[in-house]
Amino acid sequence: MGNTYTLVEYVQASGISMATYVATNVQNFPDPNADWSDLLEVQARLSAPVTDGGVVPSAYTGVNAVSAAALGAHRSASGSGGSQTTAGSGAISVNAGALVYGVTLSNDGVAGLIRPPGFATITTVSDAAMGAEGAYAVPVSAGSVDPQWTWFFDSPSAPRTWLATALALNPAAEPQTAVATRLAFTVQPSSTTVGATISPPVQVAAQDDAGNTVATFRGSITVRTNPGPGTLSGTTTVAAVNGVASFSDLSIDQAGTAYTLVATTTATGVRGATSAAFNITAPPPVTAAAAGGITLDQKNSALFESGTVLTKGFNPTNPHVGDAIIATFLWRSSTTTNIIDSVVDRLSNLTRVGNTYTRVEFFHADGISMATYVATNVQNFPDAGTDPNTLLVVQAFLSTSVTDGGLVISAFTGVHTDFLQARGASRSDAGSTTTQTQTIAHPGPITVNGGALAYGVTMSRPPTTVGLSPQAETFQHIEGTSDTAVAVQADFALPDATRQVDPMWTWFYDSQNSGCAPSTPCTWLATVLALNPAPTTGNLTVSNTTTGSSFPSTFTVTVDAGTPSATSQPMVPNGSVTFNGLPAGSHSVTLTVASNCTVTSTNPVNVNVPAGGTASTSFTVNCTTPPTTGNLTVSNTTTGSSFPSTFTVTVDAGTPSATSQPMVPNGSVTFNGLPAGSHSVTLTVASNCTVTSTNPVNVNVPAGGTASTSFTVNCTTPPPQARAQVTGGGRIDPAIGKTTFGFNVDGRSGPPFQGEMQVVYHGGTSRMTRIHSLSIDGLTTSSDSRGGVCVTWTGSARVNNTDQRRFTATACDNGQPGSSPGKGPDRFGISLDGSISTGVTDLTGGNIQARP
Structure with a gap:
C-alpha cells in the first residue's frame, strides 16, 4: 500500500x-x-x-x-x-x-x-x-x-x-473557525400532554451555510410558540454551549394541535428557525396507585376550632403504621406569620406518640392563614383495625389564640419512609376578588415524579362552593368542609409519569350571598406539594476471595441467569462489583470462572435485595496453573478373518514430534502428555486388512482432558503367497506422466519379504514425487496375456522422505529385450493410496526379470 x-x-x-x-x-x-x-x-x-x-x-x-x-x-x-x-x-x-x-x-x-x-x-x-x-x-x-x-x-x-x-x-488539528448564519432545530419538540415537560429536550443549534454546527457560538437563543391557545412555560432563553442550546423544562398549559416553536437570537446576521408541528393533548386520567404504590389510607377534617390548640383524630379508623400523614391547618388571624409553635400526635388516651411533623408550606393573605405539615413513617400507635378504642390524634399548638380554625388530616400508604427522600417540590399562592365572579385558585405548577403523590389544598373566605377546574390535572377528592366563615378542600393525584402538576379550583364567588366587595374582598389560598414513593429497587454488591495461582484477568458475575432480566458484569479476582437498581426481592447470583478455577462456595446463591438498601454476597474461588497437555485414546473395531497380531497407530506422522504405538485388533492404546490442540492420527494395517473409516483423522486434544477416536477395520484371509523373485528397472510413460523405477523383491522365503523399491513420478510439469519402500508384506504371481509372468507386491512406502503410504506395484517379464521369439515389451505399474496410479504400462526403456 x-x-x-x-x-x-x-x-x-x-x-x-x-x-x-x-x-x-x-x-x-x-x-x-x-x-x-x-x-x-x-x-x-x-x-x-x-x-x-x-x-x-x-x-x-x-x-x-x-x-x-x-x-x-x-x-x-x-x-x-x-x-x-x-x-x-x-x-x-x-x-x-x-x-x-x-x-x-x-x-x-x-x-x-x-x-x-x-x-x-x-x-x-x-x-x-x-x-x-x-x-x-x-x-x-x-x-x-x-x-x-x-x-x-x-x-x-x-x-x-x-x-x-x-x-x-495527538489529535487532528482544530478546523478553522466557522461563522454562524442561521438557527436550526436539531431536536424537534415532541407531542405531549398539558403541563408535561416536552421530552426529549428541544435543542436548537447555530449553523453555518453548509448546515454544520458552529461550536464557537456562545450567544443566547430564545424560543416561543406561534400564536395558540396555550402559554409556553419553562426556561425559554438559554445560552448556547458548543453552538447548541438545550431547553429541558418547556411545557404548554393548554391542549392544542399544530403548535410550533420559533427560535431567535440577538446575534448579528443569524437567521431564526421554526420547528416542526406538534400537539398538546389533555392528560390521561389519574387513578389510584397500583399494588405497591401510593394509596390514600385514612382522612378526616374539622372546623369551628378555637383557642391555642387545633385538634383532630383519625376516627373511626387509624391509619397504618409506616404511613405518611399530611396535616393542613387553617385559621383566621390578622397575624401574617405562622403562629404554630409545634405539631404533635398523641393517642386518644392522651399518650404522646412522638412522630416528627415538618412544615412544608405556609401562606397568609387578607386575614386567613394556612400551614401544611408532613410526617413520614409514623410509628407507635395501634395499627388500623387492631384497637378501635385508641385513636391517633394530630394537634397543632399555637402561640396566639384564634377564634376560628381547623385542619384537614390525611394518611397515605407507600410514601418513602425518609422525609428528606420523600419530600418533593411545593409551592403556595393566594388571590382575591372584589366582584361576584367565578375565580380560579391555583398555587402554580410543580414537577412531580412518576408514581409520586401530588397533594393540593385550597381554602377560602367566605365559605362558598368550590369545584375542580376541568382543565386541570385529574385529582381525586380527599376531604372538604366549611363553617360560617371559611371553607377548605383537599385533593390528590398520582401521575403515572414525571410531569408538571398545577391543581386548579374554581371558587364560585358569583353566588348571591358571597359578599365580594371592595370593602370585603373574597380571598383564596392554595398549596401543592409532592411526596415521593417508597423505593422499589435496591443494590447488590458481589465480591470474591480468590486463592491459588494463575489468576485469570476476570470472572463473570450474572444476576438472574437464564431469565429475560439477566445482567452480567466482569469482576477481577479478589475484587467486587455492584449491581444498581435491581427490583427488590430475591435474586439468583452466579459466578462463572475460568477452566483452571473452581468456585468452592455455594454457586449460584440466592440473595434478597432490600428496597432502598444494598445487599451483599461473596464467593470463594481457588485457581491452579492450567494444564497445557492432554491424553488421546485410540481404539479399533476389527471384523473378518486372519487378524494380524498388531496394527500401528501413529500420532502426527511425518512431523518431528511423530510417535507410534502397536495396537491389537479390537483393542485400544493411549498417548499421554500430548500438547493440547489438533493432532493427526494414522492407523497402519497389514496388507490383508483395510481401514474402512476415515484414515488419517484429526483429533482435538483438550488441555487437562482425554480425547478419543476409533477406527473400523476389515481383514480377509490372504491368498497363498507366491514364491518368486523379481528385479528390474527402467522407464514408463503413462498418460499421467513420465515415471522411472528400480526394484529388487525376493518373495521366495515367504513373508515378511526381502526387497527394496524406488520409484520417481515426474508428473509432467509438477514437481517429482519420490516413493521409497523397504517394507513389503504381500506378493502374488499371475500370467501376462502376452505369455510372460507378472509379479504383484504390496507394502508401505515413504513418500518424499515424509509420511508412510500404502502402495501396490506390478511388474511383468515378457522376455529379454530383443529376444527371439519375443513376447512383447515388459510392463510396470504402481498405485499409491489412490493418489497416484500409472496403470500397468509398457516399458520405454529398461528390463524386468522374474524367477521362481
Whole structure:
C-alpha cells in the first residue's frame, strides 16, 4: 500500500524483544472492504529468523495526519518478577484529547494480567511462551499518564521478564473557525400532554451555510410558540454551549394541535428557525396507585376550632403504621406569620406518640392563614383495625389564640419512609376578588415524579362552593368542609409519569350571598406539594476471595441467569462489583470462572435485595496453573478373518514430534502428555486388512482432558503367497506422466519379504514425487496375456522422505529385450493410496526379470 511506518520504541530483555511502529494518515486500501479477500495487512520483515513472534495492530480515527505533529511523548521499560508484579513504562506527558497507547509483553504465556486503571483493552494474545496485551485511553485534559499492568507470575524460583511501552498520539488539528448564519432545530419538540415537560429536550443549534454546527457560538437563543391557545412555560432563553442550546423544562398549559416553536437570537446576521408541528393533548386520567404504590389510607377534617390548640383524630379508623400523614391547618388571624409553635400526635388516651411533623408550606393573605405539615413513617400507635378504642390524634399548638380554625388530616400508604427522600417540590399562592365572579385558585405548577403523590389544598373566605377546574390535572377528592366563615378542600393525584402538576379550583364567588366587595374582598389560598414513593429497587454488591495461582484477568458475575432480566458484569479476582437498581426481592447470583478455577462456595446463591438498601454476597474461588497437555485414546473395531497380531497407530506422522504405538485388533492404546490442540492420527494395517473409516483423522486434544477416536477395520484371509523373485528397472510413460523405477523383491522365503523399491513420478510439469519402500508384506504371481509372468507386491512406502503410504506395484517379464521369439515389451505399474496410479504400462526403456 506504500504507507510509511516509523519506529517509535524498541525494548529488549532476557531474550524477548518488542518494537512499536506508527503510520499516520494511511491510504490506498478499500474502505470499506468488500470481503475477506481485500483486508489490509501489516507485515514486518526480519533480518534474522525467529522461533516465536507476533503482532498487535490497532487503528484509530482522529489522529493528526502529520506524523511529526501526531507523535508525542513515548518511553519503554523492562523488569522481572516471580509473583504478582507491576509492569509499566513510566509516566509520559499527554495533551488533552490525545491517544495514550500502551503495550506490555512477558515471557510467561499463561500468567494472568490486569490492564491499567482507566484504560480500555485493545486485545490480549498469548502462546505457550509469551503473552501480551495492548490498551488505550484518551484523557480529556492535559497531564501525566502512567499506564501500569499487573502480571500474576507464579514462578518464584525462575522470575519472569516483562517489557512495557507507552506513547502518545495527538489529535487532528482544530478546523478553522466557522461563522454562524442561521438557527436550526436539531431536536424537534415532541407531542405531549398539558403541563408535561416536552421530552426529549428541544435543542436548537447555530449553523453555518453548509448546515454544520458552529461550536464557537456562545450567544443566547430564545424560543416561543406561534400564536395558540396555550402559554409556553419553562426556561425559554438559554445560552448556547458548543453552538447548541438545550431547553429541558418547556411545557404548554393548554391542549392544542399544530403548535410550533420559533427560535431567535440577538446575534448579528443569524437567521431564526421554526420547528416542526406538534400537539398538546389533555392528560390521561389519574387513578389510584397500583399494588405497591401510593394509596390514600385514612382522612378526616374539622372546623369551628378555637383557642391555642387545633385538634383532630383519625376516627373511626387509624391509619397504618409506616404511613405518611399530611396535616393542613387553617385559621383566621390578622397575624401574617405562622403562629404554630409545634405539631404533635398523641393517642386518644392522651399518650404522646412522638412522630416528627415538618412544615412544608405556609401562606397568609387578607386575614386567613394556612400551614401544611408532613410526617413520614409514623410509628407507635395501634395499627388500623387492631384497637378501635385508641385513636391517633394530630394537634397543632399555637402561640396566639384564634377564634376560628381547623385542619384537614390525611394518611397515605407507600410514601418513602425518609422525609428528606420523600419530600418533593411545593409551592403556595393566594388571590382575591372584589366582584361576584367565578375565580380560579391555583398555587402554580410543580414537577412531580412518576408514581409520586401530588397533594393540593385550597381554602377560602367566605365559605362558598368550590369545584375542580376541568382543565386541570385529574385529582381525586380527599376531604372538604366549611363553617360560617371559611371553607377548605383537599385533593390528590398520582401521575403515572414525571410531569408538571398545577391543581386548579374554581371558587364560585358569583353566588348571591358571597359578599365580594371592595370593602370585603373574597380571598383564596392554595398549596401543592409532592411526596415521593417508597423505593422499589435496591443494590447488590458481589465480591470474591480468590486463592491459588494463575489468576485469570476476570470472572463473570450474572444476576438472574437464564431469565429475560439477566445482567452480567466482569469482576477481577479478589475484587467486587455492584449491581444498581435491581427490583427488590430475591435474586439468583452466579459466578462463572475460568477452566483452571473452581468456585468452592455455594454457586449460584440466592440473595434478597432490600428496597432502598444494598445487599451483599461473596464467593470463594481457588485457581491452579492450567494444564497445557492432554491424553488421546485410540481404539479399533476389527471384523473378518486372519487378524494380524498388531496394527500401528501413529500420532502426527511425518512431523518431528511423530510417535507410534502397536495396537491389537479390537483393542485400544493411549498417548499421554500430548500438547493440547489438533493432532493427526494414522492407523497402519497389514496388507490383508483395510481401514474402512476415515484414515488419517484429526483429533482435538483438550488441555487437562482425554480425547478419543476409533477406527473400523476389515481383514480377509490372504491368498497363498507366491514364491518368486523379481528385479528390474527402467522407464514408463503413462498418460499421467513420465515415471522411472528400480526394484529388487525376493518373495521366495515367504513373508515378511526381502526387497527394496524406488520409484520417481515426474508428473509432467509438477514437481517429482519420490516413493521409497523397504517394507513389503504381500506378493502374488499371475500370467501376462502376452505369455510372460507378472509379479504383484504390496507394502508401505515413504513418500518424499515424509509420511508412510500404502502402495501396490506390478511388474511383468515378457522376455529379454530383443529376444527371439519375443513376447512383447515388459510392463510396470504402481498405485499409491489412490493418489497416484500409472496403470500397468509398457516399458520405454529398461528390463524386468522374474524367477521362481
